[in-house]
Amino acid sequence: MSFPDWALILGLLFITMVLVQTLLERLPLSSAMIYLAIGYAMGPAWLGLFDPNPMRYTGALEVATEVVLLVSLFAVGLKTRLSLRDPRWLMPIRLAVFSMIITTALIALIGVFFLGLPIGPAVLLGAILAPTDPVLASDIQSELGDQPDRVGVSLAGEGGLNDGTTFPLIMLGLGWMGLHEMGDYGWRWWVVDLLWAPLGGLLIGGALGTFVGWIVLHLRTRHQSAVGLDEFLAIGLIAVAYGVAQICLTSGFLAVFAAGYALRQMGTQPTTRATIGSTDSAELATHPAHAGTVMNSAIQEFNEQLEKLAELAAVLLVGAMLYYTKPEPAIWWFVPVLFLILRPIAVVVGIAGMPTKPRQRELISWFGIRGIGSVFYLLYVLDHGVAGPDSQRLISFTLLTVAFSIVLHGMTALPLMKYYLYLKGMGKPAGKKLLP
Numbered sequence: 194m195s196f197p198d199w200a201l202i203l204g205l206l207f208i209t210m211v212l213v214q215t216l217l218e219r220l221p222l223s224s225a226m227i228y229l230a231i232g233y234a235m236g237p238a239w240l241g242l243f244d245p246n247p248m249r250y251t252g253a254l255e256v257a258t259e260v261v262l263l264v265s266l267f268a269v270g271l272k273t274r275l276s277l278r279d280p281r282w283l284m285p286i287r288l289a290v291f292s293m294i295i296t297t298a299l300i301a302l303i304g305v306f307f308l309g310l311p312i313g314p315a316v317l318l319g320a321i322l323a324p325t326d327p328v329l330a331s332d333i334q335s336e337l338g339d340q341p342d343r344v345g346v347s348l349a350g351e352g353g354l355n356d357g358t359t360f361p362l363i364m365l366g367l368g369w370m371g372l373h374e375m376g377d378y379g380w381r382w383w384v385v386d387l388l389w390a391p392l393g394g395l396l397i398g399g400a401l402g403t404f405v406g407w408i409v410l411h412l413r414t415r416h417q418s419a420v421g422l423d424e425f426l427a428i429g430l431i432a433v434a435y436g437v438a439q440i441c442l443t444s445g446f447l448a449v450f451a452a453g454y455a456l457r458q459m460g461t462q463p464t465t466r467a468t469i470g471s472t473d474s475a476e477l478a479t480h481p482a483h484a485g486t487v488m489n490s491a492i493q494e495f496n497e498q499l500e501k502l503a504e505l506a507a508v509l510l511v512g513a514m515l516y517y518t519k520p521e522p523a524i525w526w527f528v529p530v531l532f533l534i535l536r537p538i539a540v541v542v543g544i545a546g547m548p549t550k551p552r553q554r555e556l557i558s559w560f561g562i563r564g565i566g567s568v569f570y571l572l573y574v575l576d577h578g579v580a581g582p583d584s585q586r587l588i589s590f591t592l593l594t595v596a597f598s599i600v601l602h603g604m605t606a607l608p609l610m611k612y613y614l615y616l617k618g619m620g621k622p623a624g625k626k627l628l629p
Contacts, residue, residue, distance in 0.1 A: 223603030232512020270453020285350025292543030313370035326564030327352035357447030394444030402455025
């Protein structure tokens, strides 16, 4: 295809993004569902406009999905308003650690005893499908408003944290297959992969986000300089946090999430968008009381648009890659078991003892969305040497699970979240009972 042809297609896609938004607000559909269908049609299954073969272009696709994840994780960090001392952090931390480990173990057991996978590929399948997705869950999280309760905090926090906390389990699976150095008695996995990688990533990201935010605000409030170009600040901080974390053998995902969170804490004054628009922007940007909020508002607006573009690109790729799946009968019972049994078990056990209502636990259990994070880890393990029949089964189970998740969770997100907010704010309405 020529450049004008691609320009026409991309232009139509972007315009479609805008036109369907109003329609999607009235129907039980999500933008990801539409992107998935368009991607499938554009891929080798039909039009053949592009061919994202996960076995042939593994490295390029891995980088593309990783970039999408980094943008989304930074956005989640920017949206998180909880202070470090807020007790509501305990829920997402337990989900991102305990529930994720339980999910991985349960899927691995099913892989060994029911799918006939060796222990290494079974653990990889569990670790690939264990993390919930920050990209596709962003619309559900935003439904909960600026002051989210435990459901909003849990979904956002879990999505922001578990793409990093699942990494040790990925390395464990690769180690059992002889594709990752574990060290004598597994010391390298215990010290570097399990302990240092997540903890170091959070520390590095938090320190960089705080330092960069402090420098920028100091220059703006004391010297009236470094004003504007907040878009470059966002991209630069994402890149620096990721780069430093990876060089230090820590989690780049957790570093970027922590950098966004730390930067968000720099702007805590109640400056609203209306205030920003009604006052000289340059004056507010250099005002000691409002500079942090203005900076964060500008970065968040840019990042939200960038996140939408990243979601479009990533889901188009997933739709096109469905051509390379080989469905087997087991997938038809595996997906319901994962969504309706394994995820709820992992949530209930992982947050046992937490002060949650049955309605909240049910929503958290159901919205364990699988998405771009799972696709990235699939490509990561393929790029690190997983091959043969096991690789094909990982491709099929991962991509089909993600596709089912996009459709099922996309159809139920709007009605369930609206009903939940109705009950939370106005009491039970008369009519059919959707949630107990």
